[in-house]
Amino acid sequence: MTFRSMAAPGSPAFAANEAAMAASVARLRALESRAEQESEASRPRMEARGQITPRERLARLLDPGMPFLRLHSLAGYMVDTDREEKSVPGSSLIVGIGFVSGARCMIWVDDSGIKAGAMGAMSGPVALSIQRIAMRQKLPLVHLVESAGANLMRYEVQHWAEGGRIFANLARLSAAGIPTVAVLHGASTAGGAYMIGLSDYVIGVKKRGMAALAGAALVQAATGEAAEERALGGAEMHAEVSGLVEYLAEDDAHGVALARGAVARIGWNRRLERRDVKAFAPPLYNPDELSGIVPADPKEPYDAREIVVRIVDGSDFTDFKPDFGRSTLCLQAAINGIPVGILANNGPIDPAGANKAGQFIQLMDQAETPLIFLHNTTGYFVGTEYERAGMIKHGSKMIQAVANARTPKIALHVGASYGAGNYGMAGHGFDPDFLFAWPNALTGVMGGAQAAGAMEAVAREGAKRKGAPLDEAALAAQSAAIRAVFDRQTDAFYTSGRCLDHGVIDPRDTRRVLGFCLETVMEAKARRLQPNAFGVARL
Secondary structure, eight states: OOOOOOOOTTSHHHHHHHHHHHHHHHHHHHHHHHHHHHHHTTHHHHHHTTOOOHHHHHHHHSOTTSOOEEEOTTTTTTTSOSOGGGOOTTTTEEEEEEEETTEEEEEEEEOTTTGGGOBOTTHHHHHHHHHHHHHHHTOOEEEEEOOOOBOGGGOOHHHHHHHHHHHHHHHHHHHHTOOEEEEEOSEEETHHHHHHHTSSEEEEETTTOEEESSOHHHHHHHHOOOOOHHHHHBHHHIIIIIOOOSEEESSHHHHHHHHHHHHHHHTGGGGBOOOOOOOOOOOSSOGGGHHHHSOSSTTSOOOTHHHHTTTSGGGOOEESSTTSSTTEEEEEEEETTEEEEEEEESSSBOHHHHHHHHHHHHHHHHTTOOEEEEEEEOOBOOSHHHHHTTHHHHHHHHHHHHHHOOSOEEEEEEEEEEHHHHHHTTOGGGOOSEEEEOTTOEEESSOHHHHHHHHHHHHHHHHHHHTOOOOHHHHHHHHHHHHHHHHHHHBHHHHHHTTSSSOBOOGGGHHHHHHHHHHHHHHHHHBOOOOOSSOOOOO
8 A cells, every 4th residue: 555654854743753752762771871881880890800791791692793682671670769860770681682603592691790690670570571582482592690699688589489480491491492501600509500500501611600509608607518619619610520511611701602602503593494585675764754753742643554654665555444443553564575464553442443453363363474563542442332332342352362363473562552452452461472662652551640530530429429528639639649650650661660561662773673573483483393301401
C-alpha cells in the first residue's frame, strides 16, 4: 500500500515533539552512563591487580564491527533507593546479544567495578530473563564471572529461593543442547560457585580466578579451619586438582581469548539451516523522523502508520480489513526482507478491532509469520454500547489468540499501554520473545487521572448513599496522592527498572532493533539442537 505521510519535519509541532523526545533520550543515556562512570572509577584498582575492566572484557569478547543488542540497561532503577540521583541502573550486570567467533550468543558480564560485582535487587530477575531468552532463541551463554555474590546486608529469603532458578536454568540449557561458557576472572563464592560448576566450559584466570562454596573467612567462622584462599579455590587448584576448570588463562585478556576459542570450536552454526535472504529496500521515509512523529502530549492522537512507514522495507504494507475496527491496525509488511504481521493502535480497541486482531493473529500464526505489536492504547472500550457489542467476548478472543500464538512475538511500547489492552497487545505477562519501550511510553492498569477519578466517584457515591457530608479537601488530597502513585509507576524508566521489558530504546533505533530481533528469532527457528538427558556434567 502506498501511504502518504502527513508529518511535516521542520514544522513547529514536529520540532516540539522532537525536542521532547530528545530530552527523554538524553535522560536515558544519562542514566545508562551512571553505571559506566561508577565502574570506570575502579579502573586504577583493577589495573594495579593486572586486570582489565568489565567493559574491556566485553569489547574483546565480541566480534569487531558486529552489532550488540544491550538488554536491561535500566534494571534496578529506583529499586534500591528512593533518591533518583542516587540510583545506578544496571544491577551490576552488562547483558545482551552479540556475536562471538561468528556465533550469535547471549552475553553476561559481571560489572565487578561496582561494589565488586555484588548482586543488586534486580540482578536475579535480569539473569532469569536472559536465560529465558537464551533458551527460547537457542543462544549459547557466555558469562564473564567476577562477583561478590549476594549482598548479605540486604538478605531476603525470597531472593535466595528464586536464585535457585538461575542454577536450574543453567542445567536445563545444557540438557537442551545449548552450551554455556564461563570465564572465572575473579571471586565466585557460595551460590556463585555453582555458576562455574554448572557451565559446560570453564576458563580460569591465574592468580585472580577463585571459586569456592565458602571463602576463607566463612570457612574459619564455620569450621575453625584457617584456610588459604588460593589453596581453597584458586583457578590453578581447580585446573590441577578438582577438575572444575578446563582451561587456565594467564590473565583476563587471555581468558576472553580462550572463551572466543571455545565458542569457535563448538561450531555452533554447523547445525543452522540456511534460509533464503531476500533483497529489500530501506524505508522511503527517514527512520530518524520517528523522534518527531509522536506528539509530546500523550493525549494527542496520531496515525500509527506514520511509524510503520519508517520501519518497514520500502515503506510498503498491506492493510488488513482497514475499514473494520478502524482504531486497530493489522498490517502485513517486511523488515530486512523478513515478512511480518504488525498490530498497532490508533486509540482504544473496540469489539470489531479485537475481532479483527484475533483473526489476524491466527492467520500470522498459521503462516509462521512473526508478529510485531506497536502499543499505543488506553485499553478496551467501556460503556453500555461496547458491552452490548460483546467487548468482553471479542477482547477475550484477542487475548486468547495472542496467548496461544506459536509464531515469534516482538512488542514495542511506543505510547500508552493500559489495562487489558496491554494484554491483548502481547504485554509483559504474555512472554513476548522481545519487549522494548520508547522513552515516552506509559504503562499500567490505567493513568493517574483515571484512577483518581474512579476513586473520587466511588467516594462521592458512598457519601450520597449514606447521606453523609463529603470532605472536599480530604477528597482532593486523596485524588492527588492516587494520581502521584499511578503516574510515577507508568513511566517507562520506572517499569524498565523493574524488568517489565527488555530495555528502553531511542525511537531512531527502532528499525535496527526490530531487524536484529527478527534475525534472532528466525535463526532460532532454523537451528537444530542436540539435547541430552541431564546436561554436561563433570564426572
